[in-house]
Amino acid sequence: MLHVESATMDETLAQFDDRRANLIPILQEVQATYSYLPEDVLRRVSRKLKVPLPQVYQVATFYRCFSLKPRGKHVVQVCLGTACHVRGGTRILERVETETGLTDVGTTADLEFVVETVRCLGCCGLAPVMRVDRDVFASLEQSKVKSVLNRYRAGGLKRPARKGGSRG
Amino acid sequence: MADHIIPHITDLEALERYAIHGRASLYPERTKIMVGMATCGRAAGAEEVLEAVRESIEERHLDYAVAETGCIGWCSQEPLLDVWVPGRPRVTYGRVKPKQVREIIGSLPIPRTDLALAVMTGDDNPVTGRYHSYCNGDDGRVDGVPSYSDLPLFRRQLRIVMRNCGIVDPSSLEEYAARGGYRSLWHALFSRTPVEVLAEVLTSGLRGRGGAGFPTGRKWQAVRDAAGGPKYLICNADEGDPGAYMDRGVLEGDPHSVIEGMIIGGYAMGAHEGVIYVREEYPLAVARMSEAILQAERADLLGKNILDSGFSFHVSIAKGAGAFVCGEETALIASIEGRVGEPRPRPPYPSEKGLWGKPTCINNVETWATVPVIVSRGGEWFSHIGIGKSKGTKVFSLVGNVANTALIEVPMGTTLGDIVNEIGGGIPAGRICKAVQTGGPSGGCIPAEKLDIPVDYESLAQAGSIMGSGGMIVMDDRTCMVDIAKYFLGFLEDESCGKCFSCRVGTQRMKEIVTRIAAGKGREDDLRLLEDLAWLVQETSLCGLGNSAPNPVLSTLRYFRDEYLAHIRDHRCPAKVCKELITYSIDPAVCNGCGACVSLCSGKAILGEKKKLYRIEQAQCTKCGACLESCKFDAVLVN
Numbered sequence: 001m002l003h004v005e006s007a008t009m010d011e012t013l014a015q016f017d018d019r020r021a022n023l024i025p026i027l028q029e030v031q032a033t034y035s036y037l038p039e040d041v042l043r044r045v046s047r048k049l050k051v052p053l054p055q056v057y058q059v060a061t062f063y064r065c066f067s068l069k070p071r072g073k074h075v076v077q078v079c080l081g082t083a084c085h086v087r088g089g090t091r092i093l094e095r096v097e098t099e100t101g102l103t104d105v106g107t108t109a110d111l112e113f114v115v116e117t118v119r120c121l122g123c124c125g126l127a128p129v130m131r132v133d134r135d136v137f138a139s140l141e142q143s144k145v146k147s148v149l150n151r152y153r154a155g156g157l158k159r160p161a162r163k164g165g166s167r168g
Numbered sequence: 169m170a171d172h173i174i175p176h177i178t179d180l181e182a183l184e185r186y187a188i189h190g191r192a193s194l195y196p197e198r199t200k201i202m203v204g205m206a207t208c209g210r211a212a213g214a215e216e217v218l219e220a221v222r223e224s225i226e227e228r229h230l231d232y233a234v235a236e237t238g239c240i241g242w243c244s245q246e247p248l249l250d251v252w253v254p255g256r257p258r259v260t261y262g263r264v265k266p267k268q269v270r271e272i273i274g275s276l277p278i279p280r281t282d283l284a285l286a287v288m289t290g291d292d293n294p295v296t297g298r299y300h301s302y303c304n305g306d307d308g309r310v311d312g313v314p315s316y317s318d319l320p321l322f323r324r325q326l327r328i329v330m331r332n333c334g335i336v337d338p339s340s341l342e343e344y345a346a347r348g349g350y351r352s353l354w355h356a357l358f359s360r361t362p363v364e365v366l367a368e369v370l371t372s373g374l375r376g377r378g379g380a381g382f383p384t385g386r387k388w389q390a391v392r393d394a395a396g397g398p399k400y401l402i403c404n405a406d407e408g409d410p411g412a413y414m415d416r417g418v419l420e421g422d423p424h425s426v427i428e429g430m431i432i433g434g435y436a437m438g439a440h441e442g443v444i445y446v447r448e449e450y451p452l453a454v455a456r457m458s459e460a461i462l463q464a465e466r467a468d469l470l471g472k473n474i475l476d477s478g479f480s481f482h483v484s485i486a487k488g489a490g491a492f493v494c495g496e497e498t499a500l501i502a503s504i505e506g507r508v509g510e511p512r513p514r515p516p517y518p519s520e521k522g523l524w525g526k527p528t529c530i531n532n533v534e535t536w537a538t539v540p541v542i543v544s545r546g547g548e549w550f551s552h553i554g555i556g557k558s559k560g561t562k563v564f565s566l567v568g569n570v571a572n573t574a575l576i577e578v579p580m581g582t583t584l585g586d587i588v589n590e591i592g593g594g595i596p597a598g599r600i601c602k603a604v605q606t607g608g609p610s611g612g613c614i615p616a617e618k619l620d621i622p623v624d625y626e627s628l629a630q631a632g633s634i635m636g637s638g639g640m641i642v643m644d645d646r647t648c649m650v651d652i653a654k655y656f657l658g659f660l661e662d663e664s665c666g667k668c669f670s671c672r673v674g675t676q677r678m679k680e681i682v683t684r685i686a687a688g689k690g691r692e693d694d695l696r697l698l699e700d701l702a703w704l705v706q707e708t709s710l711c712g713l714g715n716s717a718p719n720p721v722l723s724t725l726r727y728f729r730d731e732y733l734a735h736i737r738d739h740r741c742p743a744k745v746c747k748e749l750i751t752y753s754i755d756p757a758v759c760n761g762c763g764a765c766v767s768l769c770s771g772k773a774i775l776g777e778k779k780k781l782y783r784i785e786q787a788q789c790t791k792c793g794a795c796l797e798s799c800k801f802d803a804v805l806v807n
Contacts, residue, residue, distance in 0.1 A: 065448055083641050088793070119659060125567055
């Protein structure tokens with residue numbers, strides 16, 4: 001498990017006042033910083049906002065964007081919205097799993113990738129699509145998945161080259 | 169983004185000064201290059217195109233203006249590049265590759281008619297009712313390139329909500345002002361009472377664009393009349409329906425329209441605080457919206473004592489955390505309050521007890537963005553657009569197996585067939601239309617033979633679907649309706665918040681049954697069982713998610729029962745989709761041994777020799793379909 005620097009955490013928490021409405025924004029910030037929600041941070045958030053720990057956990061486990069376990073370095077989100085589904089999104093997901101050696105969504109053993117599904121990235125006109133970190137790849141085909149992932153692997157190209165498919 | 173913002177606007181003249189700056193960048197006296205930089209454009213490579221534009225201009229030392237715009241909605245042609253030479257029509261280029269940019273810029277001011285998609289001879293402004301022509305004297309026709317007004321995709325559109333998308337730079341308050349932006353707010357604050365503003369919205373007949381279609385004016389009235397305060401406004405931008413992205417289009421392409429609508433709403437209802445709840449899957453929308461809020465605040469259009477009118481209104485952003493159910497209003501409120509997004513029973517409705525227990529008005533992005541136009545043109549004007557009880561226009565995302573995938577805005581009452589076949593250009597590659605899915609997971613599949621129905625709230629409901637947020641997913645004959653039902657049930661099973669037993673367990677059981685049918689293991693009485701369960705879930709769930717969860721099953725059962733029966737009785741998937749019921753093989757008469765499929769085969773099931781012949785070892789085949797996708801010679805057969 002990653003060691004959480006308490007000074008960084010102090011800074012993160014200090015950005016927010018103690019209103020309960022800040023629970024989700026704080027957890028989002030923590031998730032963005034550490035790629036998961038470490039237990040000791042959840043305890044601190046609970047004390048800060050005076051929200052009982054079980055309720056903090058209830059929120060942390062209800063919403064899709066939070067994870068209680070460390071996630072892979074690169075977030076691969078395969079869109080399974082309806083437009084992507086009718087244009088082969090599930091097959092793209094299976095290909096991503098094959099290429100990353102996973103049998104289901106989740107984090108790879110080397111912590112390089114976390115593969116997730118997402119219900120619509122709103123790029124339906126260019127389906128099927130997937131997002132890796134902040135880059136959206138459009139009009140995917142199974143044959144393109146490997147080269148997309150390779151750009152993000154350790155030692156891969158730093159700058160994602162021409163994105164998207166041949167079909168605009 | 170502009171640093172030349174004039175510090176304060178306290179009267180209409182000052183607002184006009186913004187508009188002058190906006191017009192100077194919107195219609196400059198020099199050549200202007202525009203790139204559509206919404207999320208979809210970026211996904212298709214717009215950033216690289218923009219970079220090529222900048223490089224090309226620098227290389228040639230040209231004094232051209234470069235602007236980023238939002239999305240005009242022509243998704244199938246992304247990335248889009250537009251060139252505007254003063255006095256001439258705006259020329260649109262589609263599916264632009266960075267290397268073409270140099271050619272396009274090199275030939276200026278002559279357009280590359282061989283590459284151009286269409287020309288725009290001017291723009292309509294629904295806020296002012298005026299048309300702004302780009303062309304000096306002539307009609308702006310360019311030989312060999314169609315005009316937007318001739319193209320089936322655009323000819324029938326009427327853009328009220330999307331009035332500025334693809335026209336203005338979304339990060340420019342000045343350009344929004346140049347298109348008549350914030351004038352409606354000014355008129356509301358200085359020449360109308362709150363009751364008069366409310367009356368316009370009531371007269372307009374506008375109904376909520378988020379799905380249920382509740383009359384907006386009545387909702388506003390209820391919040392205005394509610395006892396207690398402070399009152400809150402919420403913009404529901406938790407666009408969760410898969411296949412719908414019009415809210416993203418507006419937030420990314422014209423964020424100020426939503427802010428202006430909310431401030432006007434605040435004035436009419438006596439609210440001073442608004443929250444925009446945006447889903448976290450839309451990072452660019454969040455960024456654009458945050459930027460617009462800051463600009464409006466700096467310009468005294470938002471915050472304390474707006475335009476020196478004495479009226480104050482504040483807007484903040486709350487980011488969703490990935491839960492479909494939070495599109496439901498009571499769940500959304502719970503989420504803003506920092507709790508799990510579980511719906512609660514209504515009444516009391518949010519108009520009485522909403523955010524923090526106070527009267528709250530929740531409207532969708534499109535609804536808020538429509539308000540400034542209603543205020544400037546009048547409710548009466550708006551009520552003449554549309555059909556029956558469905559007034560105005562609606563934005564639809566036309567996606568799936570259709571030639572022109574696009575975000576379109578048409579008057580209510582346009583028929584589904586006109587949308588798919590005329591505006592959407594029909595089904596590509598000689599396939600046939602099987603159904604159109606509308607309304608997201610709460611909606612249904614409308615079969616091809618019913619495409620003549622007008623798109624309005626009532627007609628869609630009668631056909632077993634709903635308007636929903638406006639997603640329209642066109643399905644061709646390669647789509648299996650049992651698979652679609654299974655897909656939506658999987659979605660709803662995942663997204664059910666779990667509060668009501670009937671929704672939580674009902675969606676699971678229904679999915680199990682449909683999964684069994686898709687695997688060819690269904691029983692004849694499964695269909696009755698499905699219908700019974702569907703009724704139960706519909707009747708005994710608390711919120712809209714559960715009430716409408718059975719719709720995808722019920723509508724496919726209603727129109728495509730034969731397809732279910734083919735799976736059950738004949739163990740056959742007519743659309744050749746359901747994995748358990750199909751096999752892949754290679755036609756030895758066609759295969760030329762190119763080997764394109766071999767390396768892609770996820771089960772290493774393709775055996776044979778290069779330049780001779782390959783075959784598929786059935787025991788190893790995972791049915792991933794990669795061979796079918798990769799074969800350029802149609803040698804892969806599915807049976």
